[in-house]
Structure formats: structure tokens, C-alpha cells
Amino acid sequence: MSDVISKDEEHEMSADSAVEKKGTHLERMAPVKDSRPYSPCRAACPVNTDVQAYVGFIAQGRYNEAFEVIRSVNPIASVCSMICHHPCEQSCRRCNVDEPLAVRPLKRFVLESTTEYRRNKRKLVEKTKGKSIGIVGSGPSGLTAANDLADLGYQVSIYERHPVLGGMLASAIPPYRLPRKTLQEDIDDVISKGIEVRTGCEIGRDITISDIISKHDAVLLALGLSQSRSLNIPGVDGPGVLLAIPFLEDVAFGRKPALGGRVLVIGGGNVAMDVARSARRLGVNNVEMICLESAEEMPAWKWEVDEAVEEGISIHHRWGPKAVSREGDKVKGLEVVKVTQVFDTNGRFSPAFDNNQTKFIEADTIIITIGQMANVSFLKDSPVQVDERGRVVWDPKTHMSSARGVFCSGEVVTGPGSAIAAAASGHRSAMAIHLYLQGENIEGRLPSYEKEKIPQLPSEVVERITKEPRMKIKHLPPETRCSSFTAFEFNYDEEEALKEAGRCRGCGGGAVVDTKKCMACLTCQRVCPYGAPVVTSVSEIRPEYCQACGLCAPECPGEAISMVSYDVREFRDALPSVIGSVDPKRQDPVIVAFLCSHHVGVLGFSLPENIRKVAVHCTSRIDVNDLLKALECGADGVAVVRCSSATCKYKGIENRVKARVERTKQLVSMLGMEAGRVGILTADSNDVASYSSVCEEFANGIRQMGLRTR
Amino acid sequence: MIIGSQKPIDEIWSMVKDFKKVLVFACNTCVAICHAGGEKEAETIATLLRMRAGQEGKSMEVNFASVVRHCEPEYFEPVMEELQKYDLILSTACGVGVNFLSDRTGKIPVYPGINTSFYGAVESPGNFVELCAGCGNCILHLTGGICPIARCSKTLMNGPCGGTNKGKCEISPDVDCAWYLIVERMKKLGNLEKLAEIQPPRNWSTSRDGGPRRVSLEHIRAYEEQEELKSETAGGKK
Numbered sequence: 002m003s004d005v006i007s008k009d010e011e012h013e014m015s016a017d018s019a020v021e022k023k024g025t026h027l028e029r030m031a032p033v034k035d036s037r038p039y040s041p042c043r044a045a046c047p048v049n050t051d052v053q054a055y056v057g058f059i060a061q062g063r064y065n066e067a068f069e070v071i072r073s074v075n076p077i078a079s080v081c082s083m084i085c086h087h088p089c090e091q092s093c094r095r096c097n098v099d100e101p102l103a104v105r106p107l108k109r110f111v112l113e114s115t116t117e118y119r120r121n122k123r124k125l126v127e128k129t130k131g132k133s134i135g136i137v138g139s140g141p142s143g144l145t146a147a148n149d150l151a152d153l154g155y156q157v158s159i160y161e162r163h164p165v166l167g168g169m170l171a172s173a174i175p176p177y178r179l180p181r182k183t184l185q186e187d188i189d190d191v192i193s194k195g196i197e198v199r200t201g202c203e204i205g206r207d208i209t210i211s212d213i214i215s216k217h218d219a220v221l222l223a224l225g226l227s228q229s230r231s232l233n234i235p236g237v238d239g240p241g242v243l244l245a246i247p248f249l250e251d252v253a254f255g256r257k258p259a260l261g262g263r264v265l266v267i268g269g270g271n272v273a274m275d276v277a278r279s280a281r282r283l284g285v286n287n288v289e290m291i292c293l294e295s296a297e298e299m300p301a302w303k304w305e306v307d308e309a310v311e312e313g314i315s316i317h318h319r320w321g322p323k324a325v326s327r328e329g330d331k332v333k334g335l336e337v338v339k340v341t342q343v344f345d346t347n348g349r350f351s352p353a354f355d356n357n358q359t360k361f362i363e364a365d366t367i368i369i370t371i372g373q374m375a376n377v378s379f380l381k382d383s384p385v386q387v388d389e390r391g392r393v394v395w396d397p398k399t400h401m402s403s404a405r406g407v408f409c410s411g412e413v414v415t416g417p418g419s420a421i422a423a424a425a426s427g428h429r430s431a432m433a434i435h436l437y438l439q440g441e442n443i444e445g446r447l448p449s450y451e452k453e454k455i456p457q458l459p460s461e462v463v464e465r466i467t468k469e470p471r472m473k474i475k476h477l478p479p480e481t482r483c484s485s486f487t488a489f490e491f492n493y494d495e496e497e498a499l500k501e502a503g504r505c506r507g508c509g510g511g512a513v514v515d516t517k518k519c520m521a522c523l524t525c526q527r528v529c530p531y532g533a534p535v536v537t538s539v540s541e542i543r544p545e546y547c548q549a550c551g552l553c554a555p556e557c558p559g560e561a562i563s564m565v566s567y568d569v570r571e572f573r574d575a576l577p578s579v580i581g582s583v584d585p586k587r588q589d590p591v592i593v594a595f596l597c598s599h600h601v602g603v604l605g606f607s608l609p610e611n612i613r614k615v616a617v618h619c620t621s622r623i624d625v626n627d628l629l630k631a632l633e634c635g636a637d638g639v640a641v642v643r644c645s646s647a648t649c650k651y652k653g654i655e656n657r658v659k660a661r662v663e664r665t666k667q668l669v670s671m672l673g674m675e676a677g678r679v680g681i682l683t684a685d686s687n688d689v690a691s692y693s694s695v696c697e698e699f700a701n702g703i704r705q706m707g708l709r710t711r
Numbered sequence: 712m713i714i715g716s717q718k719p720i721d722e723i724w725s726m727v728k729d730f731k732k733v734l735v736f737a738c739n740t741c742v743a744i745c746h747a748g749g750e751k752e753a754e755t756i757a758t759l760l761r762m763r764a765g766q767e768g769k770s771m772e773v774n775f776a777s778v779v780r781h782c783e784p785e786y787f788e789p790v791m792e793e794l795q796k797y798d799l800i801l802s803t804a805c806g807v808g809v810n811f812l813s814d815r816t817g818k819i820p821v822y823p824g825i826n827t828s829f830y831g832a833v834e835s836p837g838n839f840v841e842l843c844a845g846c847g848n849c850i851l852h853l854t855g856g857i858c859p860i861a862r863c864s865k866t867l868m869n870g871p872c873g874g875t876n877k878g879k880c881e882i883s884p885d886v887d888c889a890w891y892l893i894v895e896r897m898k899k900l901g902n903l904e905k906l907a908e909i910q911p912p913r914n915w916s917t918s919r920d921g922g923p924r925r926v927s928l929e930h931i932r933a934y935e936e937q938e939e940l941k942s943e944t945a946g947g948k949k
């Protein structure tokens with residue numbers, strides 16, 4: 002019997018045992034985590050994606066598990082990994098230290114690292130409910146609802162007027178931001194559950210709404226806002242003036258729209274940015290924009306504006322459109338008027354102009370990008386009521402329209418927002434439909450994504466956190482990227498992703514006390530480098546202070562402390578399988594090396610076969626009992642491999658860890674074993690090779706000491 | 712609280728070596744606080760015993776468990792059945808716990824995993840000091856809050872003795888002279904003259920010398936006994 006484990010097997014093995022264990026630990030912890038305030042990133046996410054949990058998995062090289070965390074709440078995960086406006090980042094607690102965590106790029110890294118894994122998971126879901134649902138519209142909201150309802154065992158049919166699924170994601174967002182093969186991965190996940198797809202089928206044109214209502218047990222209208230608004234100014238009608246959505250649809254479906262040599266885009270939102278930047282990519286060198294707002298007031302995301310400017314697009318701020326000037330049929334330009342105010346004193350949109358200040362901007366093509374509206378004309382004369390302003394009448398508490406069994410979700414009812422917010426609405430509507438079909442009450446039972454969040458980092462904690470700049474994302478240079486619609490942003494490589502993931506402070510994933518076991522001994526309060534625990538009759542660990550370093554857990558004499566997101570006992574339980582059976586005729590000593598995964602991650606630096614590595618979130622979590630366990634399982638030596646204190650993600654860890662190693666030495670000496678079989682090694686975290694060299698040096702020491710016979 | 716300290720592993724091994732199924736059973740109160748016998752230490756002892764069994768080529772199953780306290784019967788109730796599965800329980804509770812559990816485990820022996828040291832305080836993390844001897848007749852009001860019975864090597868009531876040496880006790884330069892401390896404290900409290908009073912010989916019957924002790928609270932017992940009686944007759948046992 003050989004105990005040789007190849008590198009790949011080894012990786013799988015530890016991952017497998019981790020999955021097994023993870024199930025139970027996270028299951029046990031899920032209600033605890035849910036009952037406590039969320040990390041701000043999670044609270045800010047419209048579907049409450051547990052960012053801390055998946056970033057933690059990335060840092061440990063456990064990408065499949067990271068994928069599971071993301072996918073469990075987000076059926077358009079790949080899409081979001083490219084285009085999400087990432088409110089998680091805006092609210093990241095690291096903002097107070099240096100820069101927010103790069104959550105979206107990390108998500109992309111996970112999604113692109115797990116393509117095979119997710120493809121292999123796709124399978125038909127059995128239809129157990131015997132009821133069918135018709136979903137009109139296949140944007141994020143419709144797709145999400147389809148996903149959830151299929152999972153619940155319903156027969157789902159999607160009706161989509163476009164030739165492809167995806168809503169605005171497929172028909173409007175330009176492919177340089179969202180490559181269609183990325184979108185397709187999400188769609189395939191959903192469709193593979195066994196969903197009937199009817200593309201190129203427009204309700205109102207190809208079939209009537211009544212047909213759909215009579216065909217299905219419930220109907221969901223996830224229509225989005227598919228029409229562009231236009232302007233009511235002189236000269237607007239006629240050739241040379243285009244609307245955003247038809248223009249973007251042309252781009253999306255590869256129909257080259259006819260543009261002149263000078264394009265002027267009206268609007269200051271994100272859609273306007275997409276329009277202008279698409280025009281650049283269609284070969285127009287002279288693209289300008291006008292918007293009512295100043296640079297600070299613009300609704301477009303700052304990064305979108307910066308990238309557009311890099312691409313040579315100029316913006317005229319605080320000008321409003323007055324008239325399109327034409328020579329015959331041909332557009333000559335736009336007369337604009339100075340804006341004096343965009344919002345009133347109450348912050349309401351209320352533009353005012355100074356008619357004495359005007360200017361003329363020359364242009365051959367003008368594209369109007371001032372907002373979208375729903376097209377619900379097909380609902381006329383149907384049981385689904387539409388109000389005088391053209392909005393579908395619905396009850397947000399039940400997602401039901403005025404017609405029983407007809408539900409609504411996404412932007413058609415919520416108004417413009419983000420893809421992930423539309424997905425959240427899709428989750429809610431799916432639950433509403435499920436409850437309805439089960440004859441249950443809906444009100445008060447739909448998922449709410451409004452959660453209490455952990456407060457900002459206290460200043461005394463901020464002072465103790467080392468500044469680490471955010472890993473930069475590489476882009477194609479503007480000159481190259483404007484020549485095509487290919488994606489211009491690069492994915493992180495593994496090293497970058499692991500480094501970036503290591504910046505996360507693990508908010509909400511840290512220590513919790515089992516109050517039944519706590520005897521208020523004060524140890525955790527004394528040990529914690531961040532002042533998180535406060536012990537009164539029992540210990541209470543304050544999540545706003547806790548940095549999830551894990552230093553306290555192994556010190557607690559009552560084993561009362563668990564880490565919400567990291568099972569401190571996980572690697573102890575995995576040791577027997579990591580070590581395997583130890584060959585009595587072995588030549589080389591079997592060494593267990595507990596390595597900090599923070600700076601090296603589980604990067605493939607090579608260690609000889611006889612050195613079994615156990616990646617841990619930080620060596621602060623290693624307990625005397627872990628070291629003993631390794632020896633019990635037959636290791637000839639056991640080492641804790643630390644990064645140097647200067648690069649440790651946490652403060653004040655080193656001496657505690659040293660003390661635990663000393664204690665273990667003492668204990669093994671009592672068994673007549675050489676104390677030198679237990680060691681603490683320091684590697685240089687900027688030099689991956691140093692991890693192997695210190696381990697090998699240690700192994701050589703053990704070789705000289707001799708292999709254990711018992 | 713009660714301070715204990717772990718027995719050397721050799722000593723524990725000599726107690727347990729002939730048993731096949733051993734439970735290291737922790738108490739998560741006093742002895743946990745002093746890092747001698749809480750759940751974490753029980754796990755360490757269990758691991759060391761398994762390793763030792765391996766070294767000696769013995770097959771032995773060693774597990775660990777814990778309850779909140781070993782000195783009240785209710786805490787044992789949920790684990791009583793589990794305990795029956797073992798040949799030996801190595802308790803890491805103080806001696807009180809070992810006694811108390813032994814009375815309840817029938818044929819299963821309960822052995823001590825730690826030495827019960829004294830009543831003490833946590834002077835600083837990892838530093839435990841004896842401050843009271845449980846003599847049953849407290850006189851701390853006479854000695855400035857410093858117990859001569861626990862802290863004077865000779866338990867003098869009218870100290871110091873001639874062995875006091877620059878604040879230290881003659882038994883060791885590491886041991887404070889309790890009577891030196893008492894004098895300094897009384898000076899600080901402005902009560903020095905009280906020490907001129909000679910304390911008569913003590914009646915030690917309230918202490919160990921009076922035999923095993925018991926405190927029985929009439930007001931609680933009167934009620935409890937009635938209840939016990941009721942439940943016995945209701946159960947039709949007698």
C-alpha cells in the first residue's frame with residue numbers, strides 16, 4: 002500500500018473532505034450567521050450574496066465552493082461578474098482603510114475558474130408539481146423566476162420576443178462589456194433544468210395575453226422597459242436621429258446602424274455611455290455627448306465616464322437639447338441651451354434653463370438616450386390593468402397584477418435599476434407564484450433583502466489594519482479596444498485573485514460564542530488583538546470589531562468559540578485523510594505543514610510528496626490539538642509555516658502561535674518524543690519558493706532525528 | 712474559584728493503561744478557567760493518551776466530553792447514558808467533581824485527571840494564587856483582608872514570626888510574608904493598633920479538623936424535603 006498522493010489527487014482530497022465537513026459546519030452556522038447583522042457588502046447586494054463567504058473560499062483556493070455560494074442566490078452570476086454596478090464594493094468596510102475589495106473582479110475570477118464544474122452540474126429538474134407557468138420576458142428578472150420555479154418542480158415556459166434569451170443583457174448591453182458567451186453560461190444553467198423556450202414570440206403580436214393566461218396556471222410579466230423615450234423638440238423626427246434601444250439592439254444583433262462622421266449622444270446615464278462607446282467602436286472618431294448634469298451630478302457611474310473619456314469621447318456638461326437643426330433631411334447639429342439647475346432644493350429632478358445662453362454643436366447623427374419605458378400596449382382589453390401613465394397595476398407585497406394568477410416582476414414594475422435588482426425581484430415573484438399555486442397566503446412571506454448590517458470599522462481597529470492596495474485590473478489600451486466589440490477588461494490571474502481575496506476582513510465571518518459553554522474566563526478578551534470580545538456574564542464578540550483572525554478560538558478553554566465562516570476544527574478532522582496511511586518502510590519522513598494561505602494561497606508551489614500541506618486561513622487558528630493530531634496520525638514532524646510578522650494580515654498573532662508550538666513541544670516531550678518534531682517556521686511571503694525551502698529544511702532536520710517507529 | 716493543575720501524563724497513563732474505553736470528561740467551570748480541565752484540555756489529554764497507547768502497542772479507545780459543572784446532579788443527566796458506554800471515566804474536574812460523579816456511575820470507576828490545588832484567584836493570565844483556605848470561620852476583617860491561614864506558611868494568627876525577611880517568608884524568597892503584608896495594609900488603613908490585640912487560639916472544628924462539613928439551609932431544605940416526599944409517594948415507590 003503506498004501512501005503516495007499525486008498533487009492533483011491531494012488537492013481533490015482536501016477539497017473533498019472540506020466539502021463534506023463544510024456542509025455540516027456551514028449548515029450549523031447558517032442560522033447563526035443569518036440571525037446576526039450582515040457584512041455591509043452582503044447587506045448592500047440586492048440578493049444578499051454572501052461576499053465574505055465566497056471571498057473566504059477564494060483565499061483558500063476553494064473555487065467550486067465559492068461558485069456555490071454565489072450561484073445559490075444569483076442565477077445571473079456570470080453576467081454580474083462582468084457588468085454589476087457592485088453596491089457591495091461601495092459599502093465595503095475596507096473603504097475606511099484604503100480601497101474597497103474588488104468584489105466584482107473576484108466574482109469573475111471564480112466564474113471563469115469553474116466553467117467545467119458548473120457545466121457538469123447541469124441537469125434536468127424533475128417536474129413534480131404538475132403545474133405550469135408562463136413567463137413573458139427573459140431578462141434577469143424572468144430568468145431568475147424561471148430558475149427558482151424550475152427548482153421547485155414547476156413546468157416553466159419562457160416567451161421572448163427577441164431571437165435570443167437574456168433581455169437587455171442580450172439585446173442592449175454592448176458585447177465589449179458583456180461577452181455573449183459569458184451570458185450564455187448563465188442562461189444554460191437555467192435552461193438545462195428543463196424549461197420550454199419560445200424565442201421570437203411576442204405577446205400581442207404572435208399570441209395574445211389571454212392565450213397565455215388560459216394555457217398556464219400562473220403567468221409572470223417580466224417585460225422590462227423595452228422602449229426608448231424620445232424628446233419633444235423641433236426637428237427630432239426624421240432620419241439621422243436615433244433612439245438608444247433600437248440602436249443598441251442593432252449593435253447587439255450585428256446589424257450595422259448607419260452613422261455619420263460626427264455622432265452626438267444626448268444623455269448622461271449609463272445607457273448613454275454604452276451608446277457613445279458603441280458608436281466609437283463602429284468606427285466613428287468624433288463622438289460627443291451632452292447632458293444636463295455636471296460631472297458630479299451625472300447618473301452614469303464614474304468609471305464608465307472615465308473609460309469613455311479615455312476613449313476620446315467628449316462631454317458637454319449642463320447643456321439641454323433645444324432643437325435639431327436640419328438641412329433638408331440631413332441633420333446638421335443640435336442647438337443646446339444652458340442648464341441653470343438640475344435638481345430643486347428637495348433634490349427632485351427639476352431642470353431649469355437660461356434661454357439666453359445657447360450654443361450649436363455640429364453633428365450628422367444624434368442618438369437620444371434619456372430613459373426607457375415599458376411597452377404594455379398588448380395588455381389593453383386584458384384583465385391586467387394598466388394605469389393612466391402606462392404602468393402595470395400591481396401589489397408589491399404579493400407581486401400580483403390586478404388579474405388573479407398574473408404576476409409581475411423586474412423593471413416593468415420597479416422602474417429602471419440594475420440587473421441584479423431585477424433578479425431579486427424575480428426571486429420574490431417566483432416565491433409569490435409558488436405560494437399562490439400552493440393555495441397559501443403571499444403577503445409577508447416573500448424574501449426580504451433588507452438586512453441590518455455590521456457598522457463601519459471602529460477607528461481603533463482601522464489603525465491596526467495594514468494598508469494593502471487593491472489589485473489593479475488590466476484593460477486593453479483605449480486605442481486598441483475601440484477597434485472592436487471584444488471585451489476590454491482582463492480577468493485576474495490566480496495570484497492576483499488570491500492576493501485580492503486576502504484583503505477581505507471577513508466581516509461577519511468571525512468569532513461567535515456558544516453561550517452554553519462560555520464560563521466567562523476572559524481569555525478571549527485578553528487574547529483578541531482588536532478588542533472584539535466583551536465578557537460580562539458570558540463573552541459577546543462584537544462583529545464590528547472582529548477581524549475573523551481566529552486567534553481566540555484555540556485559546557478558549559471551553560471550546561466555546563466557533564468561527565462563522567471557517568471551521569477551526571475542519572483541518573483537524575481532515576488530517577487522517579491528508580496524511581493517509583504511513584508506510585512503515587518509508588525512506589522520507591512524513592511532514593505535515595500548516596501553511597498560511599494568505600500570501601501564497603494554495604498556489605502551486607511544489608513541495609515534495611512527503612510534505613503534506615494543510616492550507617489554513619491564518620496560522621492564528623492552529624491549536625495545540627491540531628499539532629498533536631498530526632503526530633497522532635503518524636506524521637514524523639509537524640510544522641507551522643508563518644508569513645513574517647510584517648506581512649501578516651493580522652496584528653499581534655506571532656507570539657501566541659509560538660506559545661502554542663512551545664506547549665506542544667512540552668507535551669510531546671512528556672511522551673518521550675523529540676520536541677524538535679514540532680516546529681514553527683517563517684517564510685518570506687513575497688517569495689513563494691521560500692515556503693518550500695523552509696519546509697524542506699525542516700524535513701531534513703527530522704530525517705536526521707530519525708523516523709518515528711511508534 | 713477552585714484551581715487545579717494537570718497530572719503528569721505518565722501518572723495518568725499508569726492509572727488508565729489497563730482500560731479499553733476511556734472517556735476524558737471535562738468540567739467547564741473553575742478548572743476550565745485555570746486551563747487545567749476544561750473541554751480543550753480534555754481533548755489534549757485524550758489525544759496524548761491515544762498516542763501513548765499507540766506507543767505501548769495497546770488498543771484503547773479514548774474520547775472526550777464536557778459538561779458545565781461536575782458539582783450539581785442536573786448537569787450529568789443528559790450524559791448519564793453516554794457515560795455508561797465507557798470502562799473508565801477520567802474526570803478533569805476538581806476532586807469535588809470526581810467524588811460527586813463516582814457516587815453516580817455505579818460500576819464505572821471515575822479517576823482524577825488533575826490535582827485539585829486550592830481556592831484561588833487569577834492574579835494575571837496564567838498566574839493563579841491561593842488566597843483562602845476555607846477554614847469555616849472568616850477573620851479577614853481583623854487582618855486587612857489578607858488571610859493568614861491561607862497565606863502565612865505557618866498559619867500564624869499573631870504574626871509575623873522571626874523568619875520574616877524584607878517582606879518575604881523564610882521558606883522561600885519567592886513567597887511573600889503574609890504578616891508583612893498585613894502590617895503594611897493595616898498601616899494604610901490606619902488600623903495598625905488593632906494588631907496589638909492578641910488573637911486567642913482558634914477553634915479549628917469549623918475547618919477540616921471538625922470532620923466532613925456540610926452546609927444545610929433550613930429554609931430551602933424544609934420545602935425541598937416535602938417535595939421529595941410527595942414525589943416519592945406519588946411514584947408509589949414506598
Ligand SMILES: Cc1cc2nc3c(=O)[nH]c(=O)nc-3n(C[C@H](O)[C@H](O)[C@H](O)COP(=O)(O)OP(=O)(O)OC[C@H]3O[C@@H](n4cnc5c(N)ncnc54)[C@H](O)[C@@H]3O)c2cc1C
Pocket residue numbers: 084085086137138139140141142143160161162163167168169170172173174175202203204205223224225226227249271272275376379410411412413417418419420421423
Ligand atoms: C444599455 C443598457 C446598459 C445596462 N447596463 C447595466 C449594467 O452595466 N449593469 C446593470 O446591473 N444593469 C445594467 N442595465 C440594466 C439592466 O439591463 C436591467 O436592469 C435589466 O435588464 C432589467 O431586467 P428585466 O428582467 O426587468 O427586463 P429586461 O432585461 O428588459 O427583459 C425584458 C424582456 O422582456 C421581453 N419582452 C417585453 N415585452 C414582451 C412581449 N410583449 N412579448 C415577449 N417578450 C417581451 C423583452 O424583449 C426583454 O427581453 C443596463 C440596461 C441597458 C438598457
Ligand code: SF4
Pocket residue numbers: 040041042043052053056092093094095102104504505506507508509
Ligand atoms: S472587507 Fe470583505 S466582508 Fe468586509 S465589507 Fe469588504 S468585502 Fe465585505
Ligand code: SF4
Pocket residue numbers: 514518519520521522523524525526534536539540556557558559560561562
Ligand atoms: S475564552 Fe471562551 S470561555 Fe472564556 S470568556 Fe471567551 S468565550 Fe467565554
Ligand code: SF4
Pocket residue numbers: 511512528529530531532533534542546547548549550551552553554
Ligand atoms: S481574536 Fe480574532 S477572531 Fe477572535 S474576536 Fe478577536 S478579531 Fe475576532
